[in-house]
Amino acid sequence: MMANDRDRTAELEGEIARLKAERDEKSNALRSLEARVADLDKTRRAMLYMLEDLEETTRAVSRAGREWTATVDAISDPLFVHDSDLRLIRANRAYARIAGMDFDDILGRPYYEVFPKMEGPFNSCRKAMEEKEEEEAESLPARPPDRPRPRVRPPLPDDAARRKGPARRGADEGRPAGDRA
Numbered sequence: 001m002m003a004n005d006r007d008r009t010a011e012l013e014g015e016i017a018r019l020k021a022e023r024d025e026k027s028n029a030l031r032s033l034e035a036r037v038a039d040l041d042k043t044r045r046a047m048l049y050m051l052e053d054l055e056e057t058t059r060a061v062s063r064a065g066r067e068w069t070a071t072v073d074a075i076s077d078p079l080f081v082h083d084s085d086l087r088l089i090r091a092n093r094a095y096a097r098i099a100g101m102d103f104d105d106i107l108g109r110p111y112y113e114v115f116p117k118m119e120g121p122f123n124s125c126r127k128a129m130e131e132k133e134e135e136e137a138e139s140l141p142a143r144p145p146d147r148p149r150p151r152v153r154p155p156l157p158d159d160a161a162r163r164k165g166p167a168r169r170g171a172d173e174g175r176p177a178g179d180r181a
Helices: 002-074 093-099 123-131
Strands: 080-083 088-091 163-169
Touching: 088 093
Parallel strands: none
Antiparallel strands: 080 088, 080 163
């Protein structure tokens, strides 16, 4: 009987050792999972903060866009921007009003087909597009004699690497460069 008891004791001690090893393994796995959950929670919190920042930035950009549009629309001189194909991509209310057209009918059309109506673009505009340099523009026909001459700006690249054309504004002449919009 003693041999049986010793065998049984050895068997039980082996089982205890196996169970302890299994317990230790599961404890380690649990600690690892808890650490992973903590990391995921930190990541989740960081992503929530980033999302809040993104939403705040989006609101600020949207607000700035509305303010910029209101500012440009408040300019009494006709103002427009065209792309490298001379198609209108932006215009203020004064431009739409003097052209006698809705914005939807203006955008995407060559500016010289909208206002001022001409056979083609201004020579100074062609030159500015070719040379990428600032050039004094021909006077717009609707410009009152007491208004300064418009300036043509060289195109500016946008994010899509597409070339945007110059902005025309009748009030640039005679103002310090730092005061120009």
